[in-house]
Amino acid sequence: MSYVEDLFSLSGKRVIITGGAGVIAGTMAEALIKAGAKVCLWGRGTHHPVEEAVKRVAEKTGKPNAVSGVTVDTGIEEDVQKAIEKTIQVMGEPNGLINAAGGNKGKSSFVDVDIALFNEVMHMNLLAGLVIPTKYVAAYWIKNNIKGTIINLTSMGSYVPLSGVWAYDAAKSATLNLTMATAKEFAPYGIRVNAIAPGFFIGHQNKALLIKDETTGELTDRGKAVIAHTPFARFGKHEELAGATIFLMSDAASGFVTGVSLPVDGGYLVQNI
Numbered sequence: 001m002s003y004v005e006d007l008f009s010l011s012g013k014r015v016i017i018t019g020g021a022g023v024i025a026g027t028m029a030e031a032l033i034k035a036g037a038k039v040c041l042w043g044r045g046t047h048h049p050v051e052e053a054v055k056r057v058a059e060k061t062g063k064p065n066a067v068s069g070v071t072v073d074t075g076i077e078e079d080v081q082k083a084i085e086k087t088i089q090v091m092g093e094p095n096g097l098i099n100a101a102g103g104n105k106g107k108s109s110f111v112d113v114d115i116a117l118f119n120e121v122m123h124m125n126l127l128a129g130l131v132i133p134t135k136y137v138a139a140y141w142i143k144n145n146i147k148g149t150i151i152n153l154t155s156m157g158s159y160v161p162l163s164g165v166w167a168y169d170a171a172k173s174a175t176l177n178l179t180m181a182t183a184k185e186f187a188p189y190g191i192r193v194n195a196i197a198p199g200f201f202i203g204h205q206n207k208a209l210l211i212k213d214e215t216t217g218e219l220t221d222r223g224k225a226v227i228a229h230t231p232f233a234r235f236g237k238h239e240e241l242a243g244a245t246i247f248l249m250s251d252a253a254s255g256f257v258t259g260v261s262l263p264v265d266g267g268y269l270v271q272n273i
């Protein structure tokens with residue numbers, strides 16, 4: 001193997017990706033498989049069935065044996081426990097977890113905040129998006145002495161509030177906090193926890209918020225504001241998340257890195273006046 005392959009090969013990695021039918025999850029799955037890993041996509045099977053996502057990743061990578069899927073709502077504890085058992089059957093023991101379930105929903109002034117929706121978005125991004133899968137996968141690793149690696153999905157809203165999306169901001173700042181807190185908690189077991197903070201990439205969940213007309217590519221006012229605030233003056237291309245994903249999943253490349261959130265944001269967080 002070349003020096004670069006030694007550093008970045010993910011051969012022997014078996015990675016669960018939650019929100020596996022999502023856009024960012026699909027990109028990360030492709031990157032991991034191309035670097036030698038096996039991937040099990042966990043999806044809710046509602047709007048975007050996980051079988052379709054598995055087929056797509058298999059076709060794009062040309063490696064159908066490297067990708068499998070399990071239908072599970074990661075917000076339900078018992079279902080996640082069962083999904084770990086199924087994953088072991090279809091992929092083998094997992095030693096990586098990417099918490100990519102989540103998304104933004106609704107926008108309002110604070111005084112008009114809809115409490116039911118607030119709870120739903122918090123639950124989706126914090127409990128389904130991090131706490132429940134991490135709890136059960138890490139428990140399995142600790143019990144079986146597996147030195148696993150976790151990557152969470154933080155956001156620009158983890159650092160600086162995004163206007164009008166109160167629950168998303170609250171949940172995503174909590175995912176940044178819990179990335180650090182669980183990194184400390186699991187370090188004695190050799191488990192690393194990091195995060196990737198994407199700037200703005202078009203996903204299923206934010207398309208309507210950012211793009212007014214898909215045929216012409218005309219942006220909403222929110223979409224225009226994002227571009228104006230991003231020094232690179234564009235949305236991210238999904239493949240630009242591949243390098244950060246492989247780096248943080250590879251023990252050879254990032255074995256002493258834990259508790260960090262890596263922005264991939266075209267400079268969004270360093271914008272000034």
Ligand SMILES: NC(=O)c1ccc[n+]([C@@H]2O[C@H](COP(=O)([O-])OP(=O)(O)OC[C@H]3O[C@@H](n4cnc5c(N)ncnc54)[C@H](O)[C@@H]3O)[C@@H](O)[C@H]2O)c1
Pocket residue numbers: 018019020021022023024025042043044047048072073074075099100101102103104124128129153154155156197198199200201202203204205206
């Ligand atoms: N797209 C961006 O610009 C961006 C920026 C920062 C952070 N993120 C985060 O990255 C992650 C992926 O976003 P995306 O843009 O690919 O969105 P997406 O909507 O394409 O994918 C998210 C997936 O999560 C799934 N999901 C939600 N709740 C679930 C649950 N309880 N159980 C199982 N699956 C569930 C959805 O069904 C969907 O398939 C999210 O956490 C999002 O907040 C995205």
